[in-house]
Amino acid sequence: MENNKTFSFEDAFKAALKYFGGDELAARVWVNKYAMKDSFGAIYEQSPVDMHWRISNEIARIENKYKNPMSAQEVFELLDHFRYIVPAGSPMTGIGNNHQVASLSNCFVIGLDGDADSYGAIMRVDEEQVQLMKRRGGVGHDLSHIRPKGSPVNNSALTSTGLVPFMERYSNSTREVAQDGRRGALMLSVSIKHPDSEAFIDAKMEEGKVTGANVSVKLDDEFMKAAVSDKPYMQQWPINAETPKFKKEISARKLWEKIVHNAWKSAEPGVLFWDTILKESIPDCYADLGFRTVSTNPCGEIPLCPYDSCRLLSINLYSYVDHPFTKNAKFNFDKFKKHVQFAQRLMDDIVDLEMEKIDLIMKKIADDPQSDEVKGSEYNLWKKIQRKSGMGRRTGVGITAEGDMLAAMGLRYGTQEATDFSVIVHKTLAINAYRSSVDMAKERGAFEVYDAKREEKNPFVNRIKDADPELYSDMVKFGRRNIACLTIAPTGTTSLMTQTTSGIEPVFMPVYKRRRKVNPNDTDVHVDFVDEVGDSFEEYIVYHRKFIEWMKVNGYDTEKKYSQEEIDDLVAKSPYYKATANDVDWLMKVKMQGAIQKWVDHSISVTVNLPNDVDENLVNRLYVEAWKSGCKGCTIYRDGSRAGVMISVSKKDKKESGHAEGADVQEDQPKGHPCEQPEVTEVRPKELECDVVRFQNNKEKWVAFVGLLKGYPYEIFTGLQDDEEGIILPKNIIKGKIIKSTNEDGSHRYDFQFENKRGYKTTVEGLSEKFNPEYWNYAKLISGVLRYRMPIDHVLKLVASLQLKDESINTWKNGVERALKKYIVDGTKANGQKCPVCGHETLVYQEGCLICTNCGASRCG
Known part of the structure; x- marks a missing residue:
């Protein structure tokens, strides 16, 4: 009889953590990827024991169709742990x-025969x-x-x-x-x-092209x-x-x-x-x-x-x-x-x-x-x-x-x-x-x-x-x-x-080093690295699991905090x-x-x-x-030709290690580290993921389309909503993609495509056409500095410094600032700006607003 009992993520993670001997990564991977779920994400297995019995019982059922069948117990013993x-x-x-x-x-x-x-x-x-x-x-x-x-x-x-x-x-x-x-x-x-x-x-040499496929060329001996x-x-x-x-x-x-x-x-x-x-x-x-x-x-x-x-x-x-x-x-x-x-x-x-x-x-x-x-x-x-x-x-x-x-x-x-x-x-x-x-x-x-x-x-x-x-x-x-x-x-x-x-x-x-994102305002947090976007990271040492086994067999203390020189010596032995x-x-x-x-x-x-x-x-x-x-x-x-997940521990690193814990993280071939500043991408991909940010200024409803490359703002389009000449967009749409195409005259057009609840794809055509020429020129300027990875807080300072006489464009400028503030990590300092109440340079961004850490004043723009 099928078991329909479900488990929370926390329950399954706790049981899996015990199963994997405290290996958090293994436990998380199992729950996220391999525990039996329905199409709504409900979890039906508490630990890999349940999964292995599920598989064993099914294989034993097939075995019973043939001579000399294996039992479910025999199969389970091969799979267990x-x-x-x-x-x-x-x-x-x-x-x-x-x-x-x-x-x-x-x-x-796949592949068709004949006139393929x-x-x-x-x-x-x-x-x-x-x-x-x-x-x-x-x-x-x-x-x-x-x-x-x-x-x-x-x-x-x-x-x-x-x-x-x-x-x-x-x-x-x-x-x-x-x-x-x-x-x-x-x-x-x-x-x-x-x-x-x-x-x-x-x-694939052009950034953003053919990003959804691996490509291989079939070489014959004659060519070689x-x-x-x-x-x-x-x-x-x-x-x-x-x-x-x-x-x-x-x-x-x-x-x-x-x-x-x-x-x-x-x-x-x-x-x-x-x-x-x-x-x-x-x-x-x-x-x-x-x-x-x-x-x-x-x-x-x-x-x-x-x-x-x-x-x-x-x-x-x-x-x-x-x-x-x-x-x-x-x-x-x-x-x-x-x-x-x-x-x-x-x-x-x-x-x-x-x-x-x-x-x-x-x-x-x-x-x-x-x-x-x-x-x-x-x-x-x-x-x-x-x-x-x-x-x-x-x-x-x-x-x-x-x-x-x-x-x-x-x-x-x-x-x-x-x-x-x-x-x-x-x-x-x-x-x-x-x-x-x-x-x-x-x-x-x-x-x-x-x-x-x-x-x-x-x-x-x-x-x-x-x-x-x-x-x-x-x-x-x-x-x-x-x-x-x-x-x-x-x-x-x-x-x-x-x-x-x-x-x-x-x-x-x-032995290698990993970084995990931390909130620098939390107590007992040690910040080792801050990227240019303002994210704070703590670094810690991870030991390959079988390296820990080697340490145990050879009498080394796996709980000790080793210096970098001691780690190098251990590896050498x-x-x-x-x-x-x-x-x-x-x-x-x-x-x-x-x-x-x-x-x-x-x-x-x-x-x-x-x-x-x-x-x-x-x-x-x-x-x-x-x-x-x-x-x-x-x-x-x-090394370095693609983004990836690890950084090495070398003698140049001055930090001392933690104790021997964690797991080997070879989920894919290691290729760099995601916390490093993303490379500049000069050739705009044909498609970009897009966030939709709504805001209101002077009683006008505005919308911003922020094109994202690897989660980082790459370009921005904004316009009035629901105006005869504005952008008509359903209220519940917050994500989609911006598609760039070339017109017959060689000019470019940018369309926003999203999917509604019924699965139908709808396109808002010609985002750049929603601007008058002056709006569009400023948008291209801002998109240009985003493309070259200027930190967001600096981009905001640039936008704020634009001297614009037309009041409508000043309104637009405020909207752009508000849209981009979403991408500033809480806690980032607003360097060079003084609190209008107490006069101290103690302003930080918090949930899109400037908060004074000295007097508590708040200003959202």
């Missing part, structure tokens, strides 16, 4: 959750992408089928616009889809052979050889045609240098070594049956054919090290082999659970009140996914905690010794996952189109054959339950709950020394990825972290080495 087997986010939140109708799949790829470059086909892919994202799936699709810019088309446009406008379309659609408080995830790819591939590679040897390369469209409609010869070296430069500059595009992917892919042995790989999921670890999907699961490698961080440390291969086989079995059960979820999705669509014309395309989309998933029963068994496993074994990540050991672990994983899939084929039947003859020349299958001839013999005889089994994904927030390093990555930092994301030998990391890739039938998501001062030549060397080492893809990240 995230110790051994950890389902990925979509299965973890969706299994047994009848409050929301969502897929259990993490990854989808028609406008109708392009729009259909856009619709399918959104339909999948609203069910919690990450989506990838390839753009190589779209005809290049300038190609003739049979419509009024006469020639094609090329790839980039459609990249923007798909990106914008992604940003519009909310997935339980997060945006959708999209991968766009294109073949280097496509004549527009250079425009694709450059598209031409780039390395500086030979010409022929592009064509269609890319696979024997008699293409369009061809052009390019310098492979120059285009390669652009790829390298852009990756160095912005971490994109990622590169996919496409010939390696196709050659190694077992599903591509069935390409003529619909399994031809065309793109990857957003993080690149699952190359997929159109309308196939994959569910993911990770095995916590740290938990198989007996006596970690001691001289007696040993990897328990017997337990590991047994659990890998269980993991593959659980993954196959989750395929069955996904089939049930798709049935529910299709039933919901069928029962929806819309017309068949509206809902038919979504219904058919899921029908195609159900068919492809059922044919191949694809799974994604992966790992997490590779970095911690190596450290616990006394091995330094990035050394040849550590790499050799990792390869043994992943080879063991591959053989036992395939053994489990073959055993399930005996009991449950092979995947529908299995044909040993088709696979006999596949390099991965032949590695299995050489490593375990008996397994291969059984596979030929009985088949395999799953068309492909393995991956290594970026475990992200999941690793916060395993309290380990993420995926295959090394530890980012064993630990197995994490010179083994962090920024320390490891970068070429060695790429070689390690290539060596492990030999035992992963899908792909590996891994990022090579580089310090800020490396040159582009190093990126070139890394990418070439990745190709030569047999990697299927590669992503680099140069």
Whole structure:
């Protein structure tokens, strides 16, 4: 019987905090992201114990359909405390959750056959992408089928616009889809052979463009050889045609240098070594049956054919090290082999659970009140996914905690010794996952189109054959339950709950500093940092959880307040020394990825972290080495090229540390710190989030539209409300977005778009046209200083100093001040301004008003 008892956030957080041993971040992540909720946000689980029993009971229900079923207790013991087997986010939140109708799949790829470059086909892919994202799936699709810019088309446009406008379309659609408080995830790819591939590679270099997608370029061996040897390369469209409609010869070296430069500059595009992917892919042995790989999921670890999907699961490698961080440390291969086989079995059960979820999705669509014309395309989309998933029963068994496993074994990540050991672990994983899939084929039947003859020349299958001839013999005889089994994904927030390093990555930092925003007026608050917007922050030291374990095992006091020198000394004595994301030998990391890739039938998501001062030549060397080492893809990240979440603790820091508490925060690849002043963005994004601020001056009703970039005011428009020549806006609208477009004469227009309660999008056109020229010039001046990140209190001083004779414009000026005051943090001093009552320079901003801290006088302007 389903339990309908609900819990408050506080109750669930308290129970989860106890479960995670006081780890606040892990507890918060679990409650926010993984506790079972309904569509209104009501929480139905008090701690991860409830979640793991929910999952265990559902898997046991599926197990009972087959021979030799596992019990719910056996499954629970594998899941409990995230110790051994950890389902990925979509299965973890969706299994047994009848409050929301969502897929259990993490990854989808879509794409139409036939005349797929028609406008109708392009729009259909856009619709399918959104339909999948609203069910919690990450989506990838390839753009190589779209005809290049300038190609003739049979419509009024006469020639094609090329790839980039459609990249923007798909990106914008992604940003519009909310997935339980997060945006959708999209991968766009294109073949280097496509004549527009250079425009694709450059598209994300303009700030604000294609912000809703990851982009990767598919590189064939011919291009790589031409780039390395500086030979010409022929592009064509269609890319696979024997008699293409369009061809052009390019310098492979120059285009390669652009790829390298852009990756160095912005971490994109990622590169996919496409010939390696196709050659190694077992599903591509069935390409003529619909399994031809065309793109990857957003993080690149699952190359997929159109309308196939994959569910993911990770095995916590740290938990198989007996006596970690001691001289007696040993990897328990017997337990590991047994659990890998269980993991593959659980993954196959989750395929069955996904089939049930798709049935529910299709039933919901069928029962929806819309017309068949509206809902038919979504219904058919899921029908195609159900068919492809059922044919191949694809799974994604992966790992997490590779970095911690190596450290616990006394091995330094990035050394040849550590790499050799990792390869043994992943080879063991591959053989036992395939053994489990073959055993399930005996009991449950092979995947529908299995044909040993088709696979006999596949390099991965032949590695299995050489490593375990008996397994291969059984596979030929009985088949395999799953068309492909393995991956290594970026475990992200999941690793916060395993309290380990993420995926295959090394530890980012064993000890690092975080900042949390504080109110400087509170008692016992120590302010270490004030940003230019006026926000105050306290800094504190966080220790990676397994680093704390190393400290305990080796007799170090985890409650002591260590100086920076003592922390540096501790790290130097630990197995994490010179083994962090920024320390490891970068070429060695790429070689390690290539060596492990030999035992992963899908792909590996891994990022090579580089310090800020490396040159582009190093990126070139890394990418070439990745190709030569047999990697299927590669992503680099140069420190500071994107915003992110951490700062390092270095000897330059003068503050002493706190005691050893907190958790490793590797929710995503670390990329800078959000508390640092945002970079100036000179090229205005096409769309900006927008706040609407209403105010009244001299009995007139005014409205201000404040365009926000990363939460910071970037531009402002104001005007009279409800006047014949003013701005007509419903009373309840407070948010929307400002969209910039270019008129035929080259001038710009700015429109405000919002969504009403019924979901209809409405647009207020031409915000700049609501100003007379003088208003507009002042607005451009103020927007200009906002764009260049002048602190808001200084912007207000600038506005106040404007000498305006026209009384109506002075009224407007007051309105602008009032609108911008919303973005001043309470407590910011109004430097240079004296209190009109007591005469002291003791004015601070509080809730948009100037308050005198000396006499208490208040003035709101």
